[in-house]
Amino acid sequence: MxxxxxxxxxxxxxxxxxxxxxxxxxxxxxxxxxxxxxxxxxxxxxxxxxxxxDKQTLLFDLMREHMEDLLAAWGAQDKGEGPLAQLEAFVRFHIGFHLERPDAVFIAYMELRNLSEVNFAAIEGLRKQYEDALEQILRLGQKAGVFGVPDTKLAMMALIAMLTGVNTWYREGGRLSRDMIEGIYWDMARKAVAG
Amino acid sequence: MxxxxxxxxxxxxxxxxxxxxxxxxxxxxxxxxxxxxxxxxxxxxxxxxxxxxDKQTLLFDLMREHMEDLLAAWGAQDKGEGPLAQLEAFVRFHIGFHLERPDAVFIAYMELRNLSEVNFAAIEGLRKQYEDALEQILRLGQKAGVFGVPDTKLAMMALIAMLTGVNTWYREGGRLSRDMIEGIYWDMARKAVAG
DNA sequence: CTTTGAATTGAACGCACGTTCAGATAAACC
DNA sequence: GGTTTATCTGAACGTGCGTTCAATTCAAAG
The missing domain is CATH 1.10.10.60 (Homeodomain-like)
Known part of the structure; x- marks a missing residue:
């Protein structure tokens, strides 16, 4: 083995x-x-x-793999054209991807403090890449006048926190399907950054 | 001592x-x-x-005290009249209160799994009381036609996650004052639940 | 100064931890 | 069937854990 x-x-x-x-x-x-x-x-x-x-490397490998999967999956995602379509793609992708692997998500958010300094920096770098993808969408949409976000970094953080929050309450077989949840969150996200 | x-x-x-x-x-x-x-x-x-x-009770006491402080502070808060004013009060209160005690917030969110079953239930009960306060505001606003949230529970969860997320990136002496942050988040929250 | 009871020490308890490694076992290949 | 190489066991190592408690120190009251 x-x-x-x-x-x-x-x-x-x-x-x-x-x-x-x-x-x-x-x-x-x-x-x-x-x-x-x-x-x-x-x-x-x-x-x-x-x-x-050792044990710490086991943790690090789990987190790194999760973040690399995330980046690869977003890279392979159909994103559509224009800021609005791309934001919708991001919102639906983020919720879907994260609901699919709750354990890895939980670990990636909660166990950062158990990483050595250099391992922490590596994971944060990967996370930043992902966040940058969303911020870029917001920035382009802002420039195009489609969005009304005075601070794209804050808006990015707010959206990510909102979307990732689904993982804290979602349970398989609950009263709402994933599709419905994605739809409702997309609606809130769209309005939150609207001009 | x-x-x-x-x-x-x-x-x-x-x-x-x-x-x-x-x-x-x-x-x-x-x-x-x-x-x-x-x-x-x-x-x-x-x-x-x-x-x-014992050690576990020490943790539980910290969490219980934090949640009770939170409920007491919200109870004593000036809330204004009407759903919109009350939502603004909640948003600003939540961000301000949580930024004031980052350690307690972190513990209350991350250490739930280290609580015994009965202690966990107690903390969850307090948290639910707080969440209910926000959901009630949303429900009244929805009924009054001021908000457009198809599911008040989801909207409540989304808002709380978004607001609490500030704690993950805020650092004393950053480029934005707390007031500005509260303002920007209030703007996003207001739009997210708008009709 | 003496008494009294609270506050604290310091050593000890049994236990579980991460990690190592010589030896046993199993699988693959000739 | 015999040899080699991958895989795993089981015991051991030193360390630190949560918790207890008899003995000691300390502070206030008489």
Whole structure:
């Protein structure tokens, strides 16, 4: 199950990643032991060190992978033409992507303080890239007179917080479908930045 | 410094509370030891047990106190007349109150999973009371035709997430004053729920 | 100055932690 | 079937944890 040779895996075993992700999201990085993760996978604690050099790197790999997936998925997304269409694409994409992986989202937002300085900087860099994508849409829309946002950075932060907030209350099988939620949030977002 | 008699304090020593709040916010509940807290206060670890029966209760007391302060402060707030004025009061109050106590806010949002079931329920109950205050404003405004929110619960969640998000990026002495931030967010909030 | 009770220390308890590693096992290849 | 290489176990290491408690210090009252 582990890798062939020498240096430790970039590609932490998928079972280990899945177990760690679930447990970190549920109980928090500091409260989860390597023995618990190993138990979920069905091995002894020592075996985990075939997949990761240490616990902190395991966390970092989860976060980095999540952020890279996010950037790649947004890059591959159909964005349409014009600021309004692009904002709608962003809103719907953000909600959909985040609802699809609640554990990774939770970890990426809550466990930043458990990262070393250099690992923290790496994750923040990826996050900034994503935020810049939204800010760019807002800036272009503002210049084109489609939006009325006095401060694009604040508007970007406000929108991201609003959209990511869905993850705190959404439960599978609730009274609203994802499509309806995306529609309602798109409506609020559109109005919030309207001229 | 500790209390007189018998049962452990409702009123955990203020020095202990302050140190615990700072450390829990900075490093997370699970990552902070009683010895670290004691060190900040300037006593040995054992002395903390004059102020709290255990570590978890110390966390719970911090959260409960924060939520009770929040409800009391909103209760004492000048709210004005009519849905629009009340929404503005809420937006400005929420941002101001939360920016004033970033550590307590951080803990109240991030450490819920470290609470026992019964303590969790207590905190959630207080949070619900606060959220209900905002939802009520939205519902009345919707009925009066001042707002255009198809789902007041969703709109409430969206607004709260947006407003609380300020805490994630605001830094003392940044380029925008609190007043300006409140103004910009009030503008976005007003438009987001507009008819 | 002496008494008294609260406040605090400092050592100890049993336990769980992250990590290491020699040895056992299993799988792949000849 | 035998050899090699990947995979995993199980025990051990030193450390720090939350919590307890007898003994000590301290502060106020008489």
């Amino acid at each position: 582990a890798r062939k040779t020498g240096s430790h895996s970039q590609i932490t075993g998928p079972k280990v990643r899945a177990a760690a992700s679930r447990l970190f999201a549920r109980h928090g990085f500091a409260a989860v032991s390597m023995r618990q993760i190993a138990g979920e996978v069905g091995v002894q604690a020592g075996a985990l060190y075939l997949y990761t050099p | 500790a209390r007189k008699t018998g049962s452990h304090s409702q009123i955990t020593g203020p020095k202990v509370r302050a140190a615990a709040s700072r450390l829990f916010a900075r490093h997370g509940f699970a990552a902070v030891s009683m010895r670290q807290i004691a060190g900040e206060v300037g006593v040995q670890a054992g002395a903390l047990y004059l102020y709290t029966p």
